Amino acid sequence: MRLATTIEAILYLQAKPVAIADLVSISGQERPLVEDALMELMEDYAHRDSALEIIETNQGYSLQLRAAFQHLIQDFVPADLSTASLRTLAAIAMKSPLLQTELIELRGSGAYQQVQELVEAGFVRKRKQTEGRSYWLEITDKFHQYFEIDRLPADFAEKNSNK
Structure with missing residues (x-):
């Protein structure tokens, strides 16, 4: 071979x-x-x-x-995410990695279900905190591939955290 x-x-x-x-x-x-x-x-x-x-x-x-075939992804591999889940994903992407407790402060308790949906969809990864009981939330390679984003600009989260 x-x-x-x-x-x-x-x-x-x-x-x-x-x-x-x-x-x-x-x-x-x-x-x-x-x-x-x-x-x-x-x-x-x-x-x-x-x-x-x-x-x-x-x-x-x-x-x-x-x-030339990227348009087919939406037809065959749709991401059925609610607006709330997309907003939660955006918050995670802007601050990745982000503690789940911080996300809940930003987005409310409904974010727990949204995080689970995003993990199941493969857009977010959860890692147990080494000290503490919360989880670190990070975007995955699937997020970058699906949304065609190589990486977020280094100053993106910094600019948007002040708004």
């Missing part, structure tokens, strides 16, 4: 950007071989009439739908 085919499978199964170091580790191959296979695969996709492409992001390499 070609190494390029193995890398293609890894990228497909991960469904998020994968760093070169992780490709090396998962494939069990040397870095130069992985880099060559990755370039071969990228070139193959570039010359193929395919809905998919392999791109390099800040987090690594990703197998994703070409921009």
Whole structure:
């Protein structure tokens, strides 16, 4: 089996950007071989009439739908989020990571259910606080991919926390 085919499978199964170091580790191959296979695969996709492409992001390499087909995501993978959940998600995104107790102060007790909905949808991750009983809430890679946001500007949360 070609190494390029193995890398293609890894990228497909991960469904998020994968760093070169992780490709090396998962494939069990040397870095130069992985880099060559990755370039071969990228070139193959570039010359193929395919809905998919392999791109390099800040987090690594990703197998994703070409921009020309992005409109299909809304038809096949809708995010049925209420307005309240979207507002809660926006608050988490602006301040990520954010303590759940702080979110409840901002959004009210209804945010508990909204957080659960956002976790189930894959847009938010909960981490138990090392000291304390609350959870840290953070946006996930799915949030960035779904909303086509690589990252929020560093000063975005700072500007908006004063409003």
